[in-house]
Amino acid sequence: MTTMDSATRLERRYRRLLWAYPREYRKSRADEILGTLMEIDEGRRWPAPREAAALLTGGLRTRIRANRERPPRQVWRDGLRFAVLAALAAALLQPFIDVEVSFTDAAPVQDRVFAAIAMLLTTAALAVAARGRYWLAIGACAAGWAAIVTSFQLSEHNWGAAAFIAVEPVVAIVGLIVLAIRRVPGGRAWPWLALLALLCAEAIPSFHLETRYLAVALRTGLAAILLLTAVVDARLPMIGTGLATGMLFAQTIVMLSTPMPASDVVSMLGTTAAYLALTLVVGPGLHAWRRRSSTPDDTVAA
Amino acid sequence: MREPTYFILTALLDGPLHGYAIISQVAQLSSGRVRLAAGTLYAALDRLTAEGMLRVVKEEIVSGRARRYYGVTEPGTVAVRAEADRMAAAAALVTHRRRPIVATAVMAV
Numbered sequence: 001m002t003t004m005d006s007a008t009r010l011e012r013r014y015r016r017l018l019w020a021y022p023r024e025y026r027k028s029r030a031d032e033i034l035g036t037l038m039e040i041d042e043g044r045r046w047p048a049p050r051e052a053a054a055l056l057t058g059g060l061r062t063r064i065r066a067n068r069e070r071p072p073r074q075v076w077r078d079g080l081r082f083a084v085l086a087a088l089a090a091a092l093l094q095p096f097i098d099v100e101v102s103f104t105d106a107a108p109v110q111d112r113v114f115a116a117i118a119m120l121l122t123t124a125a126l127a128v129a130a131r132g133r134y135w136l137a138i139g140a141c142a143a144g145w146a147a148i149v150t151s152f153q154l155s156e157h158n159w160g161a162a163a164f165i166a167v168e169p170v171v172a173i174v175g176l177i178v179l180a181i182r183r184v185p186g187g188r189a190w191p192w193l194a195l196l197a198l199l200c201a202e203a204i205p206s207f208h209l210e211t212r213y214l215a216v217a218l219r220t221g222l223a224a225i226l227l228l229t230a231v232v233d234a235r236l237p238m239i240g241t242g243l244a245t246g247m248l249f250a251q252t253i254v255m256l257s258t259p260m261p262a263s264d265v266v267s268m269l270g271t272t273a274a275y276l277a278l279t280l281v282v283g284p285g286l287h288a289w290r291r292r293s294s295t296p297d298d299t300v301a302a
Numbered sequence: 303m304r305e306p307t308y309f310i311l312t313a314l315l316d317g318p319l320h321g322y323a324i325i326s327q328v329a330q331l332s333s334g335r336v337r338l339a340a341g342t343l344y345a346a347l348d349r350l351t352a353e354g355m356l357r358v359v360k361e362e363i364v365s366g367r368a369r370r371y372y373g374v375t376e377p378g379t380v381a382v383r384a385e386a387d388r389m390a391a392a393a394a395l396v397t398h399r400r401r402p403i404v405a406t407a408v409m410a411v
Contacts, residue, residue: 029344035367036321036340054341061345 006045011038013047020059022066063232068290070234075284079238081184084175085130086242088141089196091168092122093203114151118144122169126196132186134176141176145169168246175242195239198222223275227282234287240279244272303385309336310346311355311374311382318359318373321347347372355381 014037018030033055041048047055121144129137148169202218223243229236306328313319313327324347325338338346350356355378360371374382 031367032321032370033340033344035364035369036325036343039322040325040340051339051341054339056341058341058345062348 006043007038010041010044010047014038014051014055017047017052017055018059020056021062022059025062025066060232067233067287070287072284072288072291075234075287077182077184078235079241079283080175080182081179081187082235082238083242083245084172084179085126085192086195086239087168087175087246088122088126088129088137088172088242089192089199090243090246091141091172092119092126092196093168093199111151114147118147118151121147123193123196125172126192127189129176129179130186130189130192132184134180134184138173138176138180141169141173145173171246199243227278230282230286234283237279237283241276241283244275244279303381305332306336306338306342307346307350308382308385310338310343310350311378314356314372314374315379315382318371320369320371324372350378354378 011034014034015030018026018033021030037047037051041051121140125137125140125144128140202222223240226237226240309328309332310324313324313331319327321340321343325340325343328336328338347356351358351372355375356372357375358370359373362369362371
């Protein structure tokens with residue numbers, strides 16, 4: 001291996017570590033920091049552990065500072081976008097579960113085809129919505145919704161179940177219309193597709209009654225992690241708000257279509273409402289409190 | 303003022319330097335005791351620039367990458383001098399003692 005090769009390898013590895021820093025910071029500073037690192041570690045192939053550790057802690061501190069300096073308006077605006085995209089990802093779970101059920105039940109071919117079409121359309125909707133093309137996303141989401149409803153009409157399922165499957169895209173569409181009207185800028189698509197993959201993995205245990213508790217535990221774990229991220233980024237807990245809203249609507253429809261004991265209804269609605277309140281208080285609430293309590297002394301110290 | 307901050311400001315008293323040169327200068331001034339990692343250095347440079355103690359004085363492109371030179375400002379020199387005075391006063395408590403130092407003997411029980 002030539003020296004040139006090892007230098008570019010080291011540079012690539014350091015560039016990956018620089019992801020610890022916020023994107024706006026990386027745009028203006030990554031090249032300069034990288035130049036210094038390459039001078040320090042000339043001839044190495046792997047980043048030095050102490051340099052790697054310093055980059056990770058430095059990146060985290062920069063993120064915390066950027067979070068504090070972010071205006072509350074932006075926290076709410078981006079938080080709304082995160083919540084709507086999470087609700088859309090939750091909505092996409094329904095056709096995914098539908099496909100799984102269709103394949104295991106030896107259902108008619110048309111069911112599988114319609115469920116697959118709905119899945120493709122709604123995944124595309126999530127990808128374009130994340131990029132900020134909300135009207136296109138609304139179109140794709142509506143087409144996916146139509147595919148599900150058509151499949152249910154053709155296969156003579158009961159209407160309660162059809163409404164249950166089809167209500168979440170409607171929630172997502174309402175949110176997307178708000179984003180489109182407010183002209184909220186878009187961002188990257190891959191974190192949202194990753195969230196979707198995570199939710200699909202989380203939904204697999206819920207196909208079988210005996211592993212349903214595992215699905216609940218996974219969802220609770222995800223929620224807890226999102227709440228903890230409030231320290232680094234106040235906008236992230238809002239993803240939980242979107243997931244909870246999606247679940248709330250689905251649960252309401254289930255309750256309307258199937259008789260349930262009152263205690264179950266109360267605990268279901270109570271848990272979701274508590275979670276909604278928690279994400280709003282912990283995210284934007286903590287942010288507002290920290291902005292108010294942070295004085296110039298904070299930065300002068302050290 | 304923390305030690306790395308003190309050494310960074312001191313390293314720049316002779317004139318503006320870029321990132322790697324600051325690290326080398328700090329290591330030399332502290333006889334190799336303070337070895338700044340790049341992540342630590344840039345966190346300190348950002349903070350000191352925001353506080354007005356440092357300023358970017360020159361920017362050039364070296365092998366396709368931006369290289370910035372940092373220089374100490376008037377408030378920066380005042381702050382580092384005040385810190386030096388404080389440390390000198392603290393050191394004088396020991397170095398300028400008139401009375402002999404009473405060391406307690408360590409006894410094995």
